[in-house]
Amino acid sequence: MNQESWDVIVIGGGAAGLNAALVLARARRRVVVVDAGEPRNRFAPHMHGFLSRDGMSPLELLEIGRAEVRGYGGEVVSGRAVRAGGEAGAFTIELDDGRMLTGRRLVIATGLRDELPDIPGLARQWGRGAVACPYCDGWESRDQRIGVLATSAMSVHQAGLLRQWSADVTFVGPLTADLDPETRAGLEARGVRIDARAVSAVVEDADGTLTGLTLEDDSVLPLDRVFVGPRLEANDELLRQLGAARAETMQGEWVASDAFGATSVPGVWVAGNSAVSHALVVMAAASGASVATQINADLVGDDTRRALATQSSR
Ligand SMILES: Cc1cc2nc3c(=O)[nH]c(=O)nc-3n(C[C@H](O)[C@H](O)[C@H](O)COP(=O)(O)OP(=O)(O)OC[C@H]3O[C@@H](n4cnc5c(N)ncnc54)[C@H](O)[C@@H]3O)c2cc1C
Structure with a gap:
């Protein structure tokens, strides 16, 4: 040059x-x-x-x-x-x-x-088990157990969209407690589960494949894919x-x-x-x-x- x-x-x-x-x-x-x-x-x-x-x-x-x-x-x-x-x-x-x-x-x-939420293990899964965009990775997640992290008001949109790709969608995190009744009813009517427990970590198997999320009470929500809005x-x-x-x-x-x-x-x-x-x-x-x-x-x-x-x- x-x-x-x-x-x-x-x-x-x-x-x-x-x-x-x-x-x-x-x-x-x-x-x-x-x-x-x-x-x-x-x-x-x-x-x-x-x-x-x-x-x-x-x-x-x-x-x-x-x-x-x-x-x-x-x-x-x-x-x-x-x-x-x-x-x-x-x-x-x-x-x-x-x-x-x-x-x-x-x-x-x-x-x-x-900028990802500060959840242990999430950054390591970014682009593989943890993704953002339904149009980029929705097809690859079809019919799988999908978790959608509630990180902002936009996450509601993401949870609603992902029901298009799978009947097994859980919208998870304390922010879901703030959903207005109409939005909550709409998600639940379409079969989206809502779980207000906080997420404490991402769970992987020995091969590094995402297998779920650990919640605040130490229980594990089994999942194949997590969608997150950074x-x-x-x-x-x-x-x-x-x-x-x-x-x-x-x-x-x-x-x-x-x-x-x-x-x-x-x-x-x-x-x-x-x-x-x-x-x-x-x-x-x-x-x-x-x-x-x-x-x-x-x-x-x-x-x-x-x-x-x-x-x-x-
Ligand atoms: C995990 C993940 C998966 C995705 N999957 C898909 C998908 O399947 N399909 C799809 O269509 N979209 C996907 N996207 C979205 C996709 O990444 C963006 O649409 C695309 O990267 C935008 O292109 P861009 O050229 O605007 O920016 P980028 O691709 O981010 O390119 C910007 C470039 O500018 C460089 N740069 C920044 N600052 C400077 C500087 N000061 N000096 C010199 N260089 C600099 C960066 O290093 C980078 O190389 C995905 C996004 C993420 C995060």
């Missing part, structure tokens, strides 16, 4: 960032992707719901994506961007090893972090440094962006989970592609202004 200015610097090399880079590289833009290599779904052995890629390893998808970007002349570098500054036409990005990049436009596709934290440090406006969402404050991923900072776009916390992989990839077309059009406008200025100065 040289120190020249890039047309576009993409921060984050998940599905969103790589698809943005692929479309931009194919548009013959000079594009570099900086990636810290920690995609959110790296804990999961398989990725589901992506047409033609269903069941693929998430890491394999990204490996193929990096090769495709490089195949069109884009660069993908390992590293973490720690500082962002400047303005449209001359953004500066500093990496954790001191490298500096300058670019005309920025794509922030840094994703989010899943607290979602955006990896948005760079957007904060750039002064991007924020907006209230169902997940709390998130960067504000329009339908095309443009933020309040001219020249800065967001894609994937950086833009929308509920984006699945295929949605993240699509938003990266969409952002790329917007940026290329924006750069064409820039190129035209420059060409006219050059012409009139002759």
Whole structure:
């Protein structure tokens, strides 16, 4: 990687960032992707719901994506961007090893972090026995004994959804005691069991397979799969440094962006989970592609202004 200015610097090399880079590289833009290599779904052995890629390893998808970007002349570098500054036409990005990049436009596709409840054994099961998304892992959990941890008001939604995949669903945790009568009646009418006891640990067998949850009275609720809604934290440090406006969402404050991923900072776009916390992989990839077309059009406008200025100065 040289120190020249890039047309576009993409921060984050998940599905969103790589698809943005692929479309931009194919548009013959000079594009570099900086990636810290920690995609959110790296804990999961398989990725589901992506047409033609269903069941693929998430890491394999990204490996193929990096090769495709490089195949069109884009660069993908390992590293973490720690500082962002400047303005449209001359953004500066500093990496954790001191490298500096300058670019005309920025794509922030840094994703989010899943903050799990502090239950012993839960983090070890994350992506396997303990998962979040019914559309990603519901089919694999069909007709199994499913537990849904009550971690927030959103968990009710998760418990209701999962009844679609199994008749054996237990909604568990002290927060279930706060359910309003109508919601409780609706869940129970559909056969969802409600258990207000606190969960103290995840139980595994000798092979490391999740087999249940230990409850506050030391009894074990036997289960095959636990669904949990983690607290979602955006990896948005760079957007904060750039002064991007924020907006209230169902997940709390998130960067504000329009339908095309443009933020309040001219020249800065967001894609994937950086833009929308509920984006699945295929949605993240699509938003990266969409952002790329917007940026290329924006750069064409820039190129035209420059060409006219050059012409009139002759
Ligand atoms: C356990 C689990 C299983 C899932 N299973 C599925 C599934 O089966 N199907 C599905 O569609 N979705 C699934 N998802 C959701 C999926 O993970 C997201 O849709 C997807 O990762 C979003 O892509 P993204 O590119 O926005 O972010 P990410 O994939 O998270 O990529 C962001 C990248 O940016 C990098 N980064 C962050 N900060 C910086 C920085 N400062 N500098 C440089 N790089 C940085 C990160 O290291 C990471 O590589 C799952 C999620 C989880 C947690």
